[in-house]
Structure formats: structure tokens, C-alpha cells
Amino acid sequence: MFELHQHKLQALYFKPSYERLKDRIKKAAPDLDIYLIDEDGQLTHEGSRVTRKQIHPDYFWVHSELLKSPVFKDYFALMQECHNVKWLHTINTGLDKGPYLDLLKTGVRISNNHSQAIAIAEYIMAQVLSCFQNLTDFSDKQKQGVWKYRPFREIYHTRWLIIGFGNIGQQVARRAKGFGVDITAVRRSKKHEKLADHVLSLDTMDDAIGQADVVVLACASNQATRNLVDAKFLAQMKDNAVLVNVARGDLVVEDDLRQALDAGRPGHAILDVFVDEPLPEDSWIWNHPAISMTPHCSNAGSGMRQRSDDLFIENLNRMVNGQLLVNEVDKTDIV
């Protein structure tokens, strides 16, 4: 819980994000003292210019408009200069990149966004089903005018190993369960999880790798998970298994993946994230026949912004009322 505040709580918002939601913001936090930073990096308070030294925000909000603007560097720099920052709410989910880790170390509380989980889960289900059914082949046959009945592989009664069982992993499990999939969740906590048939940890998952028809990487990138999917991991997979990475490129040793796919084990990889992004023009990944790849947009579902806005307003309301935040980040997840 937040302490109830002696002074008016100061927030610094990116102007375009604020303009879009100002009615909801005022309703959720009528007493908030609002400073704005515009697209040129200029600071204002109630319509008047102010300088950096005049403002002492307790709280920041990173939304998608800001991330797409060059001013995001100024915004983050200002956040790091302040010594009284209490809270940052961000639209990002993975916090291994940018200044988040440094901010967490200085004691700032961060709540992140899980509105992307629904979109990412839909992306995964679409890509896995498309791969199993070879929809590209159906589409090609249609273009060619070829009528040829053929069987397709079902996901019914397959086994999925979901590494990382936060919001994304759970949303995947919720959908896959409806298809009769057997779910093994890999997570640190061993607590009972109704969406998973089995719960393992990184240390105990070795046997499960060899039994999985689909392996989904949905974990944070940290010391324990970087380069997790290396030659040894890939050699344990079934030869017709599918690897899905929607988390971070550095979870996978890309050269090892290339050798593994060339050798036919696993059978296919669905990749939305890469060690280098954008993926370099000369990367082997573009043309590998056993890879379906997308440009880090598994989160780009049409409902994402609405859900992100709703979560931000919910947390703003909680903050000004001294309540626990939704999705407060556990620092140990990203170290």
C-alpha cells in the first residue's frame, strides 16, 4: 500500500496520452497535480511553461504514444533524475530492456501491463494451429485450383510445455485447455495451478522437454533463462515438435536453433522475437523453411489499447486511494 500523501501527488504525463484520457484521469484522481511533457520535450503546468527544476513528480506513466515518440528518452532521463519517484506504470510487459531495472534498484515501484497477454495467446494459438494444419498449403492449393483432400495434424491430446506461467502463459493455457491439450507449466512457484496439468521448475523440466509437442517460451529474460534453448535443449525435443518464442530473442541460441532445424529436430519454430531487432536483412531466419516469423507484433491485438487504458486507470485510482496495485512487478523476476 501507498502511504496517504501529505502533499498533492504530482504526475508527469506525455501530453498526447493525457489528452486522450484526461476525462477518465480526472475522474479517477481529481486531486492529482498534473505536469505535461509535449512532443518537443517542453514541460507545462496548467498551460504555463515550467523548467525541470520546478517539478518533482511522484509518479510516471509510459504509454504507447510515448514509446513511439523521440521524447521518450527525455522522459526516462527526467524520471531517473528525480529522487522522489514513487511509482511508474508502464505499457511494457518485459522490463529487461531500458531503464526499468535501474529504477527498480533505486526503490521505484513499477506496475507493468498484461493487456498484451490476450493478444499474444491468440497469436500463439493461430500460429500453432496454422502450422499443424499447414494452412499455407491449403491457401496455395486454392490459388492453384487444386482439389485434393488431405489429412491434418490435430492439437487434441498433444502436450504443451509452457515455460513462464505468468499472464501470457496462463492465457495460452486457458485457450489450449479448450482443445483438450495437456499443459505442463514451468514456473518458480510450485503452487497449485488449475490451468496446468503439471507444474515444474527450470531445474526439473528436462523429461518434459522430450514429451512436448509444443514448447512455448513465455518467460522473462534473466540470468536463469538467457540462452535457455541451446543445442542441448533442442536435442531433447521431439522431431515433430514446434518451438514458439514470443518472449525475448536471447532466450534462444539462434545458431543452435539453425543447426537443430536443419537436422529436423524440432520440426518447426514460430518466432516473434530475435536477438537483433529489427531482424537484419541478411539473417538466415527470413528464408528458413521450418520457421514462421513475425516482426515482434504478437502483442499487437486490436483490443490491447483499450485494456491497457483500463488497467492504467484502475491503478491510478488504487494509487491515489492508497491501495495495492495490480501487476506490481517483483524485482527478482528481471534480475
Add this chain to the structure above:
Amino acid sequence: MFELHQHKLQALYFKPSYERLKDRIKKAAPDLDIYLIDEDGQLTHEGSRVTRKQIHPDYFWVHSELLKSPVFKDYFALMQECHNVKWLHTINTGLDKGPYLDLLKTGVRISNNHSQAIAIAEYIMAQVLSCFQNLTDFSDKQKQGVWKYRPFREIYHTRWLIIGFGNIGQQVARRAKGFGVDITAVRRSKKHEKLADHVLSLDTMDDAIGQADVVVLACASNQATRNLVDAKFLAQMKDNAVLVNVARGDLVVEDDLRQALDAGRPGHAILDVFVDEPLPEDSWIWNHPAISMTPHCSNAGSGMRQRSDDLFIENLNRMVNGQLLVNEVDKTDIV
């Protein structure tokens, strides 16, 4: 229930199907008197040739091997000649084609196959997700080496109208519910249905057509449903809605669909069945940009045969023990 039998129950099996399952058949029905018809149409009993007049089967079984063989015509003809047929178990789901209706009229009991429902439901989910996310575009961009982040349409919180809520409709609903889809089932029975949020009948569904993001045709073809999807129906749909037909081609007036798609309402059609099959080479359907079509193979899931075999054995066991059959066909469904 079947009456318990005064004489040994006679079955006529297609030899390749029998050979594959004979151990399971003997275990389920040790006293069954088994006649075989081979791929040349020759009849045998315990290894010796017999004539048509010497056999009086009580029970028949139509499996996929038979449907693919030219001898299926002999098999059906023989079935229609017999006057003491009690039961036919078939791998087919829709019974509007072939001699099924005539057999039902003469009092033969028929149990059909719903093992295809799981495959068809996976097909529908794959095709709808692929359409919403435009997976073909992702695949094209990969081939072109283009890195371009773009949003995609979610199925979360969309409304689906499922016309026909038998096994197929229910399996679709089970999967779609995991995605947070609102399900309206159209069926004759108004009984409470936990997989559906709303239950309507053909007579009361008009308003729901206009609210649906996805319309799935999963009903039998009969007097009430033939030509159901005509110009009037299509004009009620939302302009970005998707029509899915996995049932029978004659549920849709294809010329009306063409005009509707050309006018942009609905936005897309996913078709696995057609008025003429195979689809004629010169059909407009092959090349229409708003159609994804497949050659009547939405049922061709990899687990279908195993499930069909299991159901056949289950029903064989029930029959010889005088128990109610699974999936006994209600004659009124196909009239």
C-alpha cells in the same frame, strides 16, 4: 434398447476394416456371426464363399476404407435388399446424401459418427484466427524480407452465431469460450446449454445475425436449412463478419454469396463445402479474394480414425448387450 437376440447376431463387414479391428471386435462381441465382403465384392463366412441369398445380416458398419472402395455400392445395395436390418453404424456425420434417409424410413436404426467434430472445430478455430490475423500477409512479408509491425484483429469479446449446436457446434463453442467469445447457439431444443451464452431457433435468430462477428454453419441440411444463407441473410450480416461453412454446400446460395462478398458484406467466407463437389475448375470461388476454401477436408484430423474406431467398438458392445447406442440418429434431423 435392442431386444436380446434369439439367434446369433449376423454382421456384414468390409474385410479391410474388419482385419484392422478384428481383435477388438471379437473382444467386444464374441458371439457375433461375422460375414465379410472383400474389395472385389465377394462374400465369405469363416473363410468360405457364400452367396447373397445365404446371408441375413442384422447389422452393418460403414467405415472409411469402405467409402473409399468401389464396393461401397454393393454394400449399400445389399443393405437395402435385406429386410431384417436392425442397425447401421456409419463413419459419416451428415446423412442427407446416399441411402441413409431411405434406410431410416424403413425403420433401420442408424448411429453416426461425431469423431469428426474435434477435427472440424480445430479447423474452424485455425481458419478464423488466420483470417482475423491475416496470417497469409505475415507469411508473405517473411518471404519478402519485410519487417513491419502491424496490428491484428482479436477474437476476444467477439460474438459468434453457431447455427446447429450438435457435436460440431458444441466443440467449436468449447474452444471459442476459452478465447472469451460470446456464443449464440441456434438449435431446435431450447434447453439450457452451458456452452452457449444465448440459445435461439432458426425462427428467432434474425437480430443475432446482425450482431455476429462470426457465423458458423454446423447444421444438417434439410428442408428448414437448405438455402438458409441467401441474399436476405447475407444483407443482415456485419460488413466485417466472417461466414464459415463446414456443413453442406446447399445451405448457402452461392450466387448470393458472390454478390454479397463483392459488395463487402460479409467481409470474408471460409468454405469447406460446396453445392458441387469437387468444386468445378471454372468456379468463381477458387479466385475470390474474400474466400478461403478447402476441399471438404475439415474433418480430416489426425485423430479422427482412432476416435471413430473407439466409438464403433463402444456401440458394438452396447448393441450386443442390448443397451442404448451412442449417437443414435434422430430421423427428424435429416428429413
